[in-house]
Amino acid sequence: MTGALAVGIAGLGTVGAGVVRLLADHAALIEARAGRKVTVVAVSARDRARNRGVSLEGLRWYDDPVALAADTKVDVVVELIGGADGPAHDLVMAALAAGKPVVTANKALIAMRGSALGAIEGASIRFEAAVAGGIPVIKALREGLAGDRIAGFAGIFNGTCNYILSRMRAEKLDFATVLADAQAQGYAEADPSFDIDGIDTAHKLAILAAIAFGREVDFGAVHVEGIRGVSALDIAFAEELGYRIKLLGIARATDAGIETRVHPAMVPLAAPLARVDGVNNAVVIEGDPVGQIVLQGRGAGAGPTASAVVADLIDLARGRAAPMLGVAPQALARRAAVPMAAHRGAYFLRLMVVDQPGVIADVTAVLRDHGISLESMLQHGRSPGDAVAVVLVTHVTQEAAMAAAITRLAALESVQVPPALIRIETA
């Protein structure tokens, strides 16, 4: 048994304090699992005086995180500052330059700078906490399914969105009402756009896709739509049709390359992701030869995130090495990103139309012109003169055809508001 692994932690918010607490509270258990002690020796944060509910006694304090990385007594740097640039990036670069491994929960950093960081000679960066909190999904893909060819995966990666969609459905409320309440309760940020516009999900998707397919992190290639446009009406229609609406991050290997997309999706009730509610995360992985694997758990919060950070530290303490993206930089595959226009899938389409003769004929003619065939059609509450909802569920078709059809449908005089479109997934 070698000496203790000396840890320096930068960023002492709820996660940072959680890591300090976990390493102290489970010290004996962690020593047994790691084969040596794992001990915090130095910390860095903005406000030294703030009470964080954990003892920082005996730990060296750095106002500047870069100075923490230079501490010769620090073996490994834990970056919990956040953000793709600025202090977090400076700290990670300083640690790597000093030859020190880095453990981080920073999804923006890995999504935006992951490939550049991974290309640094000898760089050791671990980021299990960056995706799906305490669910060991990065380890599962990189190591547990290392012999598998991953066909694709789909997941719920943002607890805020899932909480909002779950409550909209359960309580039949509209988006704005639930968002305001989620903000009041602390389940959503004051500026929620990062979560509800799908950016956070896209960061996580880009990271997992890189590992699943052994290629560069390509955040720019992700097609991103958030949940602002999901209406209580469409949630009710989904229910009627046997679906749940979830914000999914999806990656698929196709003949043309890798498709990565984030958008609200209709998921059949019997599918594994349909019943994942509230702040939970889950991911469904399709591998050959393993088949379908489902992983589920809490995707955020101090406890799950600290669990993942400490697991990464224990791997380092045990000397369990892995290239950042599962394969060496020179072994990364060059696989094209497939544009969204080339996506093929089934679609839920809702139109608000004036209830007058010939409307359905006009609508179906447009779809026919674009080679789109219908699986089913649904119409409720005919009240002459008012706009009524017409729901169309298509067979599998191409996104480009669907987009062209929608442009024409939106231009029809009888169609009152922009059509609502939600993709149908089978995960």
Added chain:
Amino acid sequence: MTGALAVGIAGLGTVGAGVVRLLADHAALIEARAGRKVTVVAVSARDRARNRGVSLEGLRWYDDPVALAADTKVDVVVELIGGADGPAHDLVMAALAAGKPVVTANKALIAMRGSALGAIEGASIRFEAAVAGGIPVIKALREGLAGDRIAGFAGIFNGTCNYILSRMRAEKLDFATVLADAQAQGYAEADPSFDIDGIDTAHKLAILAAIAFGREVDFGAVHVEGIRGVSALDIAFAEELGYRIKLLGIARATDAGIETRVHPAMVPLAAPLARVDGVNNAVVIEGDPVGQIVLQGRGAGAGPTASAVVADLIDLARGRAAPMLGVAPQALARRAAVPMAAHRGAYFLRLMVVDQPGVIADVTAVLRDHGISLESMLQHGRSPGDAVAVVLVTHVTQEAAMAAAITRLAALESVQVPPALIRIETA
């Protein structure tokens, strides 16, 4: 990048052939993930002439698996023979004595001889394939949740039992009918007792419990009941009460020690395990601070099992080391096994009683005498003179009290057949 990892495989059934095929078919992908080639160089099986659908050309053949372990060109031995004793055990001992790591899918061997094997100085044994097929649950517990204190876990670990119970429910058939059909279709063995009597589940439970709690493998301490006694009637009652009946392997840390048990259980419909049907496996892990983690996938078959074996080989190729049970032998905790009589839980109890005045008073008096309180009672189809089913659901009570009460209930003149008891779980 070092030279190829040379693999010797003993046992060329469907899993062994699957491993040979996977290493060949995914050679480039595996080389990238492993950082070096992983190549089969030698094999051993009983019948050299048998067509296994894979090419064995260029591989050294051994009739005797122990001779395979002695092959100086073999770096790692894959044991896929099966059985706790005999050739499998001889092979593993020979490989370890030669200082070679072993990868095995042999749950009986690890459950029965795991602690002795783990105590061998320098022994490296990997067995992800022994539990839940392709689901990387051993890696998740040993590494992914290494910072967590595991409170317990519950899982569906036997596909045959889950298939039988799923079909009994869906098609309202009795046990014997479904078992016969499962045997005809190859989902159950000609001698099914190993599966349906819970032994296979108990093997897997004993292995996972050792890793979860960092203690010796203690197969002997597992309380084991199978599914022969599960009736179509009780499945129907479960449905009515909002439960599904599953054969679970459950381990819990209590103040008194570790409780390990295998038995049919009533699981509420909203619980993660309730909707895991067919040949799937799943496990729900409760950790501090991670919370609840659910892992699900196919638990058996050549593909999932080969996936797990190859993942273990890639870990070895990368030099990712871990003690067999997650902690060094000298760091294993000495935690008492809690006897089943000390278990506390809620119970479903079905009695077939003569429908005559005073019966319910007699029954409830017995329960009262043993301090058992009722949550609900259900009775159907009163037809004077015939035996009718009376279902009682208890509040949490102690197994010992329940057992004593059942002995007295069975002795009541009005109780026609032995009472049926199924424990209620919340996973």
